[in-house]
Amino acid sequence: MSDVARLAGVHKATASRALNPSTSGRVNAATARRVRAAAEELGFTLNTAARSLRTNRSFTVGVLLPDLTNPLFPPVARGIEEVLTARGYTALLANTDNDEAKERHQFDVLLGRQVDGFIVATAQREHALLEEAHKSRVPIVLLNRCTDQPLFPLVAGDDNTGILFAVRHLLDRGHRSIAHVAGPQDVSTGITRARAFRHAMEIAGISHEQALVVPAQAYTVAAGERATEELLDHHPATTAIVAGNDLIALGALHVLRARGLRCPQDISLVGFNDMQFADEFQPPLTTVHVPHLELGAEAARLLLEQLDSSEESAGGAPVAKTVLFPLHLVVRESTADVADREGGLG
Amino acid sequence: MSDVARLAGVHKATASRALNPSTSGRVNAATARRVRAAAEELGFTLNTAARSLRTNRSFTVGVLLPDLTNPLFPPVARGIEEVLTARGYTALLANTDNDEAKERHQFDVLLGRQVDGFIVATAQREHALLEEAHKSRVPIVLLNRCTDQPLFPLVAGDDNTGILFAVRHLLDRGHRSIAHVAGPQDVSTGITRARAFRHAMEIAGISHEQALVVPAQAYTVAAGERATEELLDHHPATTAIVAGNDLIALGALHVLRARGLRCPQDISLVGFNDMQFADEFQPPLTTVHVPHLELGAEAARLLLEQLDSSEESAGGAPVAKTVLFPLHLVVRESTADVADREGGLG
DNA sequence: CTGAAAGCGCTAACAG
DNA sequence: CTGTTAGCGCTTTCAG
Secondary structure: OHHHHHHHOOOHHHHHHHHOOOOHHHOOHHHHHHHHHHHHHHOOOOOHHHHHHHHOOOOEEEEEEOOOOOOOHHHHHHHHHHHHHHOOOEEEEEEOOOOHHHHHHHHHHHHHOOOOEEEEOOOOOOOHHHHHHHHOOOOEEEEOOOOOOOOOOEEEEOHHHHHHHHHHHHHHOOOOOEEEEEOOOOOHHHHHHHHHHHHHHHHOOOOOOOOEEEEOOOOOHHHHHHHHHHHHHHOOOOOEEEEOOHHHHHHHHHHHHHOOOOOOOOOEEEEEEOOOOHHHOOOOOEEEEOOHHHHHHHHHHHHHHHHHHHHHOOOOOOOOOEEEEOOEEEOOOOOOOHHHHHHHOO | OHHHHHHHOOOHHHHHHHHOOOOHHHOOHHHHHHHHHHHHHHOOOOOHHHHHHHHOOOOEEEEEEOOOOOOOHHHHHHHHHHHHHHOOOEEEEEEOOOOHHHHHHHHHHHHHOOOOEEEEOOOOOOOHHHHHHHHOOOOEEEEOOOOOOOOOOEEEEOHHHHHHHHHHHHHHOOOOOEEEEEOOOOOHHHHHHHHHHHHHHHHOOOOOOOOEEEEOOOOOHHHHHHHHHHHHHHOOOOOEEEEOOHHHHHHHHHHHHHOOOOOOOOOEEEEEEOOOOHHHOOOOOEEEEOOHHHHHHHHHHHHHHHHHHHHHOOOOOOOOOEEEEOOEEEOOOOOOOHHHHHHHOO
16 A cells, blocks of 8 residues: 555555545545556555454454355345445355354354444344343344344344235135144244234134144254144144245155155145245145345445434434235145145045 | 553564564563463554565465355365364455456455465466466466466366266166266366266267357356257257256256256256355255365365465475365266156156 | 554564 | 563544
8 A cells, every 4th residue: 555655656545544445535536537547557455354453343244144055045145145236335144053062152152253243144042142142242144043032123024914815825725624734843933934924824714723724843855854744644624835935845845756646636735935936846846935025235234224214323222113025925836726636636 | 462562571673583483482481471471461463464464474365266156165164164264364255247347356455365375266278367377476276177287386176087977877777878968168167077978988888079168158047058959959959967066957957847858857967066056956956076175175275285384495386286186976866767758658 | 543663472583 | 370561554633
């Protein structure tokens, strides 16, 4: 930078001001231009480590997610990345594998790297780390999952109406023996969707006892398989399943296939998330579409808002705003009328 | 850190030495323990910005990939992340969308963030940016794709034998009119696989003219659709297709379906990569399995090697080592005997 | 509008 | 084995 300054014939402080968009107003336009030209010529790139050291801001955001390999998260990550880079920020992605120790470690590493804030997609209903983090006042936005205590702003899909759409669709198709193979109940989405399911069934006048809910241990294909086995063992009369998410739905699909049950002729199935390639499954999966990219983008926006405001004033704790995105059902080929079911049997 | 030092009753330089694993040997064991205890007590986390500024090393690696949303890359990213974090490094992922300007920008941003090196999965056969980077001697490892000039170490799958397995499988099934819907020809994997295809057909004694190659414009479903349309328009007698990758295969699948051709009864199809959920397609895709996680891990290892050696000595330019991983064919349900084909027609 | 000077938190060379 | 000192490259008062 001294070199740039020398070439432009100014002091390095002036060069610094000229090169920083937020201070370039405080410098003569012609001088600024000269400095920029000099920087260009020398192929100068600003040393962010030095800037961070001085300003105590790294323009870096930590993103905690369970597993990038889960098809949900790549679009989320891209959404985050897009709004962050537009503002000169960079995302540091960290996989936690739903492991508390690993998460803690990643969190500390990210803190060491002076991240300005976090986007957390790994929230459990009870979450020690997040409670501590709340006390230490690090800016955090929750994505998708939230804690039981409303500690932080949250960006998520509107699971309630999502499930409502799914159930209504099955009811419209004449189903009454509908079961919910739910997600894990220690995660907010798991219980929200289960509650929404019970509620939707209740509205339809179906007794609480008939609104079957079998929780899977995790949002995975394997857990979905196990839970579906259990469901079908105990309640073979089930004609339709609402799955906690698409991976669980995939597990259900496997079990149906293994048992010689056809989907949708024998059992209808609705997923949740509309993950990439859900339309390529066998059969193409009817599922609730969640705009993951937008979720990521909005979470990033909310975090930036927080960072901006904490910059201007040490202002009071902002209300934990919640942004719920509208969801819609994508009807494909995994659902059919119950009527079709009787005739279909060979 | 001064606080830690004070609490431990030593100078901050000593504290620094005690806290850094690579220098903690140069300090009294008891003192070191005292310092670590103090650090623990104060919840001290080292400021990496300051360290970077001083040491000129950020323990950060830039990863350039086309698009995290492409199912190939999440496992690659995880592989990279796993070996990097084990050594205290962090990966900075950047999506380029195969856009040269965007890639340049991302590259510069990463340089500004003082990355110690790059893993690049976006190499084109002619690649201006990479040639410049080579001159500037930034440590780089190429992943999957390489430039025509062997500028950097490369980690990739052994595409040649992968394609050979695919072709041999189809030949064994009695196919002779086999076509290759190839990947884009400005990318190394695109031409390598196309060449390997021609070679494998040649070995089988099938004339060069019959070894049909139709290149897709990109490794996408849409491009795969277009290329397959073209192929089937001009060569309806084709009985089997080797696709440049699984996304192209998916495009082919769509076109077959649209034309009322059954896979595998009418046309057999082999993909490449064995991407996540390829086994859930309709039909489950026979494809060449590529160990993406291992590719990422190995690339990270190679880069770390380079970083270690450039640390010890300013040593001469290392030979551009190439690591090719063995690939194998996963036979599923998208391939069948030609014989079955005749009988299958209604 | 620009220059001078201090200092962010850490490490490394040098003494002792 | 430990303390002293200087300085990484930048931003930001404070003067002028």
